[in-house]
Amino acid sequence: xxxKSFERxxxxxxxxxxxxxxxxxxxxxxxxxxxxxxxxxxxxxxxASIRDAASVVLPESFVYSVQRAVRQQxxxxxxxxxxxxxxxxxxxxxxVIVFALVAVGSYLTPQPVVGEERYFSxxxxxxxxxxxxxxxxxLSKDDVMIAALTR
Numbered sequence: 097x098x099x100k101s102f103e104r105x106x107x108x109x110x111x112x113x114x115x116x117x118x119x120x121x122x123x124x125x126x127x128x129x130x131x132x133x134x135x136x137x138x139x140x141x142x143x144a145s146i147r148d149a150a151s152v153v154l155p156e157s158f159v160y161s162v163q164r165a166v167r168q169q170x171x172x173x174x175x176x177x178x179x180x181x182x183x184x185x186x187x188x189x190x191x192v193i194v195f196a197l198v199a200v201g202s203y204l205t206p207q208p209v210v211g212e213e214r215y216f217s218x219x220x221x222x223x224x225x226x227x228x229x230x231x232x233x234x235l236s237k238d239d240v241m242i243a244a245l246t247r
Contacts, residue, residue, distance in 0.1 A: 099125075099129065099131075099132075102122060102125045102126075102129070102132055103131075103132065103135070105118065105122055106132060106135045106136055106139060107139060109122050109136065110136060110139040110140055110143060111143075
């Protein structure tokens with residue numbers, strides 16, 4: 097076995113879940129491995145702390161104080177429920193208004209028609225390009241490609 101497989105067995109070893117053969121193999125490894133020795137000690141200390149914590153005696157009023165704290169948190173939640181709902185409604189209403197304004201604005205603003213001016217602005221005109229696309233009102237990709245290739 098390699099070191100990684102022994103590392104995976106540390107918890108099972110501390111909890112006495114290994115077979116006799118695995119225990120002997122693990123103990124032989126731990127005698128020469130400081131890392132695994134330390135992990136065994138840490139897990140045993142944790143296990144002892146958990147055992148000691150189980151012996152703690154809680155006061156009789158503990159259950160009532162927990163219930164009181166839960167009720168108090170529920171009341172605080174109910175208090176904030178109204179303003180939270182109002183704020184959510186305001187945000188939704190503002191989103192609807194913004195969406196409506198954008199929709200109306202884009203509907204009322206005319207979109208420019210793509211024509212040859214867009215492709216020839218700032219360049220000297222080429223008679224072959226004008227012959228291909230000059231007579232059309234709108235351009236297709238093929239028209240643009242032909243105009244570029246004939247230039």
